[in-house]
Amino acid sequence: MRRSAYLFLAVCYVVVPLAFGGNNYLMGLVVSSLIVAGVAVAWALLGNLGGMVSFGHAAFFGVGAYASALLSMKLGVPVLLAIPLAGLIAVLFSVAMLPALRLSGPYFALAILAYAQIFRILATEMEFLTHGSGGISQIPVLPTIAGFDLSSRTGQFLLLLTLLAAFLATYDLIRRSHYGIALRAMHDSEDATRVVGVNSVLLKSWMLFVSAFMTGVIGAVNAHVINFLEPDYAFSGGWSVLPIVAAIFGGYRTVTGPAIGAVVIYLVDQLVFKALVSTGHQIILGSVLALMILFAPDGLLPLLRNALRRMRGGSHA
Amino acid sequence: MLKVENLRAGYGAINVLWDVSLNFPLGELTAIIGPNGAGKSTLLKAVMGLVPTTQGSVSLDGYPLTDRATWDMASLGLALIPEGRMVFRDMTVEENLTMGAFPKPHRAALGRNLERVFGLFPKLRERRRQLAGSLSGGEAQMLAMGRGLMSEPRVLLIDEPSLGLAPVIVREIFDILRGLKQQGVTIVLVEQNTRMALGLADGVYLMRAGRVILAERAAAVDIDRLHDLYFAREGAAGDVADAVFK
Structure with a gap:
């Protein structure tokens, strides 16, 4: 299964730009879906490995976005350096979440939900740094490396796909x-687990750090893709909810499920549902998700795997 | 010597252990017996740092354990085989055993200890790829014991290994304990099966309602008197004070 995932990624590198590279609108949607996919993988890493359901990944996403924008604009840090630094800054801010790791289940979820709100308010109020609700515009675009323009749609796609592949490999390795x-x-x-010598709090902290780093990096890349930030956008609850929806849809217990789920639901929603019902198309998405949870709670990927196994003649793999 | 002095511990507002003091000489098997709710399991958990203590101390060879974190205990040579086994149900038998050797120095000896545990419990070797959740009660108890032994503990704390098991399995488990004792492992055995525990133990503690009410060498125990104290029968009350100061 792992080999097929890498093979699939390799095919995407070549086929997607060749097939859709000329269509800027379509590539834009693909890029957006990869942004959601990156956060979904980060969310699932914390949720599936760490056992902590977060409703507050918008905090790390927004912090990463603002950090990278401000580093590159105010301090003149090169964009490709500002992005990983933004990930580290998101980790730094996640340290404030550590006390919540002692909480479990719904209590952790509520604490991190509140935490994300604090950052939206901070970004709005700290006008000297963030320009408040007016937002920041003209954030530098992704640079050109060795003659290859990363700020083109195809460039953005390849950068995000590379990041996603790195995230998935890291997740799998852990x-x-x-x-x-x-x-x-x-x-x-x-x-x-503690009795046999596992420092469980430290281990959960590390999962939080890795997840915050990934989310911050994706938030940073997104800032340089759309070149504009305002608090209500960067810390929008959507950045917390959409990855959860995507991960559950794709199968949050699997490594690749959340990424595939994100790309599938985002593109289907934008290309199919939106064409069917131009306003309120999310209602179809909601219905599909409700049906998935009822009939295939393990998500899309396990569903497909089982179907595939049955098609091969029901032999036990 | 594993030494518990004046230990007071409990769960928040509910205190369970009332200033208990117990000594567990190295190389011996000490049995702790007593009715439900006596605080036996809480004592083992308090030693491992799983239950907060509010007073008193625990030490191993004079080295204080009271302020050490639970996850440090394995490296200090203590292993707990908890009440109700607490095996990792969604993991295979072999993964469960691997977890028993988590700290780095133990991981280095993983292969050797895996063979040793499979030698002690051949059933576990047969079922190494099976999920722990699918094991029978006796097999799960063996797995819990095997996991505890993977860190080559100097001191083994075992909480009610016979609970809910068929007599033939209980005998098998007690045979393993006897073998471990002969190898020099210090064992603290919490057990409701008084007769079997006494047959194996060097020293005995009887606990009731969070207090130690009897401390004796196993060979010197009068089983009738022990049962009177155990069940708090009439006429035994007067003996309690004597027993405590022995």
Whole structure:
């Protein structure tokens, strides 16, 4: 399965720009879907490995976006350096979340929800830095590297696909390491895991840091893609909710499910549902998600895998 | 010696242990018996740092354990085989055992200890690829014990290993404990099966309602008197004070 995922990515690198590269509108949608996919993978890493359901990833997304915009505009940091730095700054801000790691289940979800709101308010009020609700415009575009223009739609696509591949590889690596086994054990019994020598709080903290870094990086790239930021956009609840929807749709217990789910629902919503019902097309998306949760709670990817297995003649794989 | 002194512990507003003091000499098997709610499990959890203590201390060979985190205990040579097994149900038998050797120094000896545990519990070798959640009660208990042994503990704390198991399995588990004792492992055994525990133990503590009410060498225990104290029968009350100061 892992090999087929990498193969699929490799095909995307070549086929997508060749097939859709000329269509700026379509490539724009693909780029947006990859942004959602990046956050969905980061969310699922914390949710599936760390066992913590977050309703506040908008905080890391917004912090990453603002950090990269301000670093590149006020301090003149090169964009490609500002992006990873923005990821680190998102990690720095996630440290304030650490006390919430002691909470479990709905309490953690509520705490992180409130946390995201604080940042939206801060970004609105700290006008000297963020220009408040007026927003920041003319954020520098992605640079040209060795004659290749990353700010073109195809360039943005290739950069985001590379980041997504790196995120997925990291996620897979953590999951298969002995830390990944320990994290899985923690779902069953955190006490028993601590008894055998796992510092469970530290391990969960690391998952929060990795997730915050990924989300901050994606937020930063998005800022340089759309070149404009305002608090209500950068810290919008949509950045918290859409990745959850995507991850659950795709199968949040799998590594690649959230990424595939994000691309599928975003593109289907924009290209199909929007054409059917121009205003309020989200209602179809909502219905589809409700049906998925009812009939295929494991998500799209496990559903397809099972279907594939059945088609092969029901032999046990 | 694992030493518990004046330990007071509980769950928030509810205090369970009332200033208990117990000694567990190295190389011996000490049994802690007593009725439900006596605080036996809480004592083991308090030693491991899973239950907060409000007073008193725990030390191993004079080295204080009271302020150490639970996840440090494995490296300090303590292992707890918890009440109700607490195996990782969604993981295979082998992954469960691997988790038992999580800290780095133990991970280095993983292969050797895996063989040792499979030697002690051949059933686990047969089921190594099976999910722990699908094991029978006896197999799950063996897995919990195997996981505890993966870190080569100096001190093994075992909470009610016989609970809900068929007599033939219980005997098998007690045979393993006897073997571990002969290898020099210090064992603290919490058990409701008084007779079997006494047959194996060097020292015995009887707990009731969060207090130690009897501390004796196993060989010197009068089983009738022990049962009187255990069930708090009439006429035994007067003996309690004597027993405590022995």
